[in-house]
Amino acid sequence: MAQQIEVRSRSHAELVDITAQVQQVVSQHGVATGLCHVFVPHTTAGLTLNENWDPAVRRDVLLTLDKLVPWDGDYQHGEGNSAAHVKASLMGFSHTLPVENGRLTLGSWQGIYLAEFDGPRRRRVWVSVFQT
Amino acid sequence: MAQQIEVRSRSHAELVDITAQVQQVVSQHGVATGLCHVFVPHTTAGLTLNENWDPAVRRDVLLTLDKLVPWDGDYQHGEGNSAAHVKASLMGFSHTLPVENGRLTLGSWQGIYLAEFDGPRRRRVWVSVFQT
Amino acid sequence: MAQQIEVRSRSHAELVDITAQVQQVVSQHGVATGLCHVFVPHTTAGLTLNENWDPAVRRDVLLTLDKLVPWDGDYQHGEGNSAAHVKASLMGFSHTLPVENGRLTLGSWQGIYLAEFDGPRRRRVWVSVFQT
Numbered sequence: 001m002a003q004q005i006e007v008r009s010r011s012h013a014e015l016v017d018i019t020a021q022v023q024q025v026v027s028q029h030g031v032a033t034g035l036c037h038v039f040v041p042h043t044t045a046g047l048t049l050n051e052n053w054d055p056a057v058r059r060d061v062l063l064t065l066d067k068l069v070p071w072d073g074d075y076q077h078g079e080g081n082s083a084a085h086v087k088a089s090l091m092g093f094s095h096t097l098p099v100e101n102g103r104l105t106l107g108s109w110q111g112i113y114l115a116e117f118d119g120p121r122r123r124r125v126w127v128s129v130f131q132t
Numbered sequence: 133m134a135q136q137i138e139v140r141s142r143s144h145a146e147l148v149d150i151t152a153q154v155q156q157v158v159s160q161h162g163v164a165t166g167l168c169h170v171f172v173p174h175t176t177a178g179l180t181l182n183e184n185w186d187p188a189v190r191r192d193v194l195l196t197l198d199k200l201v202p203w204d205g206d207y208q209h210g211e212g213n214s215a216a217h218v219k220a221s222l223m224g225f226s227h228t229l230p231v232e233n234g235r236l237t238l239g240s241w242q243g244i245y246l247a248e249f250d251g252p253r254r255r256r257v258w259v260s261v262f263q264t
Numbered sequence: 265m266a267q268q269i270e271v272r273s274r275s276h277a278e279l280v281d282i283t284a285q286v287q288q289v290v291s292q293h294g295v296a297t298g299l300c301h302v303f304v305p306h307t308t309a310g311l312t313l314n315e316n317w318d319p320a321v322r323r324d325v326l327l328t329l330d331k332l333v334p335w336d337g338d339y340q341h342g343e344g345n346s347a348a349h350v351k352a353s354l355m356g357f358s359h360t361l362p363v364e365n366g367r368l369t370l371g372s373w374q375g376i377y378l379a380e381f382d383g384p385r386r387r388r389v390w391v392s393v394f395q396t
Binding site for chain 1: 165167180181182183186188189191192193195196197200222223224227228229230232237238239240241242264
Binding site: 033035048049050051054056057059060061063064065068090091092095096097098100105106107108109110132 | 265266301303304305306307332333337338339340341342343346347349350352353354356357358360390392393394
């Protein structure tokens with residue numbers, strides 16, 4: 001059964017590092033070798049991986065997405081947050097990550113990010129771990 | 133073994149709701165807790181999740197993608213549908229979704245969409261369900 | 265346990281066909297029916313599927329991404345390769361693919377590509393196969 005983690009975004013658009021929270025679920029689960037599935041049950045926030053070192057990377061990713069999909073545009077959706085829906089689809093809503101020796105194994109520079117595009121809000125992420 | 137569902141798109145670009153068809157495969161499969169993998173074996177159509185309520189969201193997603201990747205451009209591919217290939221890669225071709233109590237569990241506002249970018253056509257989606 | 269394949273990109277931006285290498289891991293693994301998970305542990309290269317026939321498709325995908333996310337821009341990341349980070353997030357870092365009769369089953373025109381955006385470099389891809 002998927003375990004839910006709670007994420008709090010603090011800006012309108014933000015890449016929130018959830019690596020430690022996902023790692024904690026993996027550690028508690030006890031699977032030695034397998035995969036970890038992360039899923040965001042929202043439509044204006046997505047999930048992505050990216051560099052965990054220089055915060056300027058996250059800033060550059062967000063600003064580039066903003067240029068590509070401006071908040072104000074010729075949109076018809078009444079809530080006015082169509083840009084967030086598009087950007088979430090561009091990042092994706094589910095990712096699957098390797099687990100070895102009971103730990104999430106990412107690349108040295110990779111972190112897992114909730115990609116908030118219509119915050120600040122409380123968000124949820126569902127994490128499942130399974131043996132392969 | 134993956135089960136195939138048939139999808140018929142009716143426009144050149146369209147987000148076709150396939151949630152009920154995927155749910156049907158999950159229900160028939162009998163797995164209580166697990167994951168559902170959906171895969172599109174095409175290169176000019178992709179898969180995405182997004183809001184299932186206001187159809188204007190789908191319209192806004194499609195028009196924004198059209199502005200980003202115009203149909204007419206400096207393309208070399210002889211079939212003239214390079215824009216569709218790019219947009220499909222932006223959406224992705226496979227997604228994995230949570231299953232609980234024998235049912236697909238998505239967020240309240242999420243639907244699963246075949247993202248048609250070179251229709252109208254008959255398309256296929258392969259669905260697998262597995263226990264975790 | 266994931267098996268590592270080595271990929272060598274030869275240009276700054278390139279879609280490197282890794283289908284045969286992934287197929288080889290699947291064949292050696294011996295799973296008859298299941299799924300194959302591919303993961304790239306990098307942040308300036310991603311993974312995508314697309315047409316394996318006309319090389320102009322790959323060229324068109326890369327040039328379109330270059331127009332959307334130009335190499336030179338108003339970026340703050342000190343290494344100067346922010347465009348590669350954005351493009352990798354747009355393509356994604358993990359995909360899951362169907363396996364039947366001990367072979368990867370893709371659509372007729374689909375190939376699996378490492379999407380290099382800051383090469384030429386040696387890259388790694390981690391491949392896991394599991395029964396469903």
